[in-house]
Structure formats: structure tokens, C-alpha cells
Amino acid sequence: SLIKALLGYDPGVVNGRGGVLGHVTSYYGCVEAQGRGTLHCHMLIWVEGSLNPNELKAKVLANDQSSREFQQRLINFLDATIINHIQPIPSTSSPQSTPDFHPSSVRSHLHSNSQSGNDISTRRDLDMHFLSKSCQSHRHTKTCYKYCKPGEPLQCRFDMDPSNTEPTSRFDVETGELHLRCLDGMVNNYNPTMLEALRCNMDIKFIGSGASAKAILYYVTDYITKSPLKTHVAYAALASAVKYVEATLDAPDNLCYKGKRLLQHCAYSLINEQEVSAQQVMACLLDNGDHYTSHKFGNLYWTSFEKYIQRIEHQQIQDTSLAEAHPESDSSEDERVDDIEDHEEEDDGEVTLTLERNTGNLIPVSDQVADYLHRGPGLEEVCLWDSIRQLEKVRLRKAKLQADESDSDDDDQPVSCAEMDEGPNEDEPVSKFALLDRSFRRPTFNFSRQHQQVHTHVLKVRHPDRKLIPVPIEPAIP
Template sequence: MMVKLFIKHVSGIGSEQPGLYGNTSAYYGTVEQQGRLTLHLHLLLWITGSLSPQEIRNNMMEVNSEFRQKMIEYLEGVHQGHFIEKTMSEVENDVKYAESDPVYKNPTETLPDIPPEPCTHPNDPQCPKCDMSNKWWIKFKGITNDLLYRSNIHSCGDHCLVKGICKARFPRPIINKTVVDDNDGSILLQKLEERLNTFTPALTYLLCSNSDVTSLLSGTALKAVVAYVTDYITKTPLKTYTIFQTIRDITIQAIDSRVYTGNLM
């Protein structure tokens, strides 16, 4: 059900409104079981009207073109590699302060609040609806940063290190400002946190969990994804007994944890 809702409301498939990333012409998704026995979704979206990597490159080569400006605005608008208006240390302090409040709830264990209806006029501090909307946006940024701090920070360990090198390519280079290489048209998006993967703020807020969003703008990236997707297509889907085995293992882990901590009811 969650995947179906995601496809409809986030991707815009079967909806009267466009998706979060634009009008979706096609998609492919598959569910994978992690080593921790949790399920997660891999999804590829094809955006209607998208140009080929070569066409994008040719247009990006025009230094002062409107296309270059709009492309950068779009990419920076749909995903980013840093916290919202704050650094990691600032977010860490905010989270610790929030946790000191007895009524604080871990956002990974809650559902997102619906935004209020926006006003049709410019923002007015004297307008009750505008004030409500402004407060919601402040809360949105705080919760999203909290979720990112809990879920999106990569810590290297045995799960990713091969001969001392991280398979997930962390830490990643810091890029203070989005730049375009005038020689080949390649785009290096702004990224201010070396251990934070790229994400879409609205998607993080909706899912209340980790997510990783990447735009594929090069032929090399597309070829890699073709191989990646092909690997998933040819994988044997989860069998019923595998699902029940997963439920059993999780239940046993939960019981063992309760016995260990003395919380078994």
C-alpha cells in the first residue's frame, strides 16, 4: 500500500497533479531486503520531456543561457546534499535540545503533519493563516533536519569498507556552490556535508526515514543504472516463506531484546 501511495502521490502516476519531480512518463521499482531484515524500495523515474544527456550537455555549454539557469534551479530544487539552512553541528545541538523536552517525539516514529491551506495573497504577518503557514514551515525544516541527522548520515564500518575504502564513496567532496564545467557542460551540485547523501526535503518529511535521491545526467551514470536495474529484474522475487522467515527473525530479535533489558511483558 505504501509503495502504491508513493507511486501515485509522489511520482504522480494515476494522479491529476504532476509528481514531485515533474510529470512522470515511466517508472520502475523493486523492493529489496537489507541485512537488517528491513525492506526498502529502489525506484527509477523517467520525467516527461527530458532531454538526452548529450542534449543537456550541449545546452549547458552555453554559459549565459536560460537553459543553464533553469536546469540548475531545477536540480537544486529537487535534491540537495546539506541540511536545511543549518550545519550538522547546529542540527545536532537542536536535536539534543529537543530531546530534553519530555513531550518530544522521535520523528522516525511519527507521521508528518499536513500543511495548512496557503493564502492567495503575499505573506502577511498579521494574517492568521499566513502565521499558521509560517509556523508549519519552521516545523517542517526542523523535523526534516532531525530526520536527516538520524537517518541520512553515513558512518563507515565493516558494512561498507573494502580494504579501507568505502563502497558508498564516503566521505564525498564538499562543493560550496553549484558549478558548471564550461569545457564539457558537466554539473557539480552544491554539497556542504561530506557524509550526507543527496535527498529531497519534502520526500524525507513524508517518509520519516532515510532516502537517497540522485539525478542521472551523464551517459556513464545511465549505463551504470541500466546494469543495476537489470540485476534487480533478474533477481528472484521474495518467496512467501522468505517473508515469513523475516517476520519470525524480527519477532525473535524483539523478544530477545525485551528479555535482555527486562521489559518482557
């Protein structure tokens, strides 16, 4: 309901009306649990027509008539979208005290038994007053000052202070930085429509500068990757597991078995120490998921390609040095290429494993480097980024034979998906128009003969509406 009703995002609807934030083009939300177990969601939302921070800054600093009109339109939109003060009690309502229940525990005050007539607007304003006061008003606690050192002045780590106010929204003409209006320094930013519908605490922020984007991304990535288990608790659990294994296993000659048991008990000890709230359990049982996205993503294991390129460069340097040292050498280019191919097995990049049906053994079948290098002549002009984005490796299926041909020897021969319900296999180089083709029957392409799965798999072009967003996987940031 949040995505369709409030954000107005529905990929199946063309030229929709949009939502409370305008026309949303994409979103990404990650569900997390607080220390108390309550669930909340960090969500990034992209709005159609928005400018990146550099474009926004350049447009603001232009300082001409068009720039001033743009600044005023943007300020009007943000002032209407983001509120940071307690909604006042409507003057037309009768004096009444704060209700004895939390506003979030009821659907709204519009369904009350009030006999005041058709004053729906007044009751909505009154409901918004109690909601914003109960859900958005900040109260300082000990956690606000947990990073303050002894002797230093107390400062809220959330930067909430009654003095943090800004009477009007404005742009800094020298830096292009936007200062949003803030009428109450103790109230979190919120959108009235979302607050009225969701009836819970929220925080909304406009990302209009590079510094804001970096700060938000750092906060989200740092927050969602933190371990739910304290370091000292984890080490204590591991120590108890080691002591248990040493006390119960008297088999020093069987080190392999003892090592397996040690790993099992260490894993069990860590799992037992983790606290899971009832909300997390119910979300898992209801299969609600831990993230919400408008698009699908595909991993690009860049490290494997980088190592492959480095091997080629190193081999070329060696060949050049060898040719200069021995000009009479007649080693062919094919031999050098074969030598490079032989070293591919040394790559420690992402390798796909499959389970052999007959023996049950795990065997390596392919990796992304091999899939791209041996993609076949029909896909030679497709770059690596587009191959991850729009090409899908699918397994060949057996043809559905007629009843009178059920005993035919051809039953064991794999037939491409293209021969059943897809477009025909292509041997000609694919063009950009083929990647943008929106027909239901998708073309497929065979791998070159050097590929390990040439007889069992093909590459299928995804529909333009189902393209993936490549995510480069690189070494971790120190």
C-alpha cells in the same frame, strides 16, 4: 500514495498538476529485501520534457545565451529538488535537545501538543532537522570498508567522506558534466517533501550523463539479480541432499525414480536454507507485489526470429550454390519455401504449451515466429515491434445463443470475440490510424490458414492506452 500524491502520476487525469519532481511520464520500481530483512525500493522515474544524455550535453556545450539560461534553470530545479545537508534548527524555535524517540516512529511534529501558536513553518523545519539528521546522515561501519585490501587506505565504498563537498552546482564547460552542489559529504541525497512524507532513509540521483545511466543500471541489475543464498551454503545443502538420497534409496535399477527424488530433495534443501524476513512474508500475504510499473511489458523472443532469419539465409546460399552447380534444375520457389517451413520445428526458441482437456497432455501450439509469419493479410504492414506492442492473441469464444436455439448444432462452433462485443474482423490491410484508434470496440484479425491455431484464436488490436513495451529476450551476457 507515493505515486499519486508525491509523484503526481495518474494516467486517468489529463493535464494534471504534476508532483514534486514535475510531470512524471513513467516509472519502474523493484522491491528488494536487505540482509536484515527490511524492504526497500529501487525506482527509476522519467520526467516529461527531459533530454537524453547526448541532447543534454550538446545543449550545454553550445555555450550561447540560450545554453547559459538553460543551464541556470536546470541547476535551480536540481538545487530545489535534491538536498544533501542537514537542515539547520530554525532560529525562531526555543532551544531543545534531541527527542528521545526516532523521528520516523511518529507521523510528524505538527501534531504535537505545543502551545507555541501558529508556528507551523517553524515546527516543520524542526521536524526536517531531526529527520535529515536521523535518516540521511551516514555513519561508517565495517561494511563500508569490506572491499579494502590489507595495507590499503580505508575508503568508504559508498564514497561518503566529509571532504566530498561542492559549494555550488556547476557545469564543466569542456566536458558538459554536471557537478551538483554538496554541502555535507556525509549526508545522502534526499528530497525534503519525500523525506517528510515517507519518513525513512532515501537516496535520489539525477541521471544526466551516459556514464551515470550505465552506472545506475549496472548497480540495479547487479543488485536485484544476486542470489539470496551464499554459494558455499547452496553447495552444502546440495551435498546433504545427495547423501540423504544415496542412504535412503536402495533401488539402483530404477534410475528414473532415483533421479526424481534427488531433484526433489535438492530443491527442498535449497529452499530450507533461504531466510525470509517477516516483512517479506507480510508483503506476500498482503499481495503488495515485488515491483511497481506505470506500463506493461511484453517479451520479444528475438533469438527465435534470429535463428529463423539465419535458416533462410543459409537456405538461400544453398539454393544459389545448387543452381550454379546444376543450372538445369527446375526446383520451384514454393518447394524451397516449404523446405524452410519444415525446419521450423527444429527451433529451440520460446514455444507456447497448452494442456489438452481430454488427455491432460502438454502439446505445443505456437510460438511468436509463427504468430508473426502467419498473422494474416490484414496485418501484413505491421512490423514485428508493433505486433508485440499492440497485437494480442485471444481465444475464440462460443456465441451466446438464444434459449430456443440451445439445442442447435451450431453451439459447438467457435465465434470470434469480434462477433460478440468487439469490432468486426478485418480483411483489408490495417493502417497506422487503426492502431491509434481509441474506440472501445477493438478490431480483430484472423490468422492465415497455415497457422496451427487458426480455428481457435485471433489477433486483437490493443487500445492505445494499453500498449505494451517490447522487451527483447536474448542470450545472457557473459
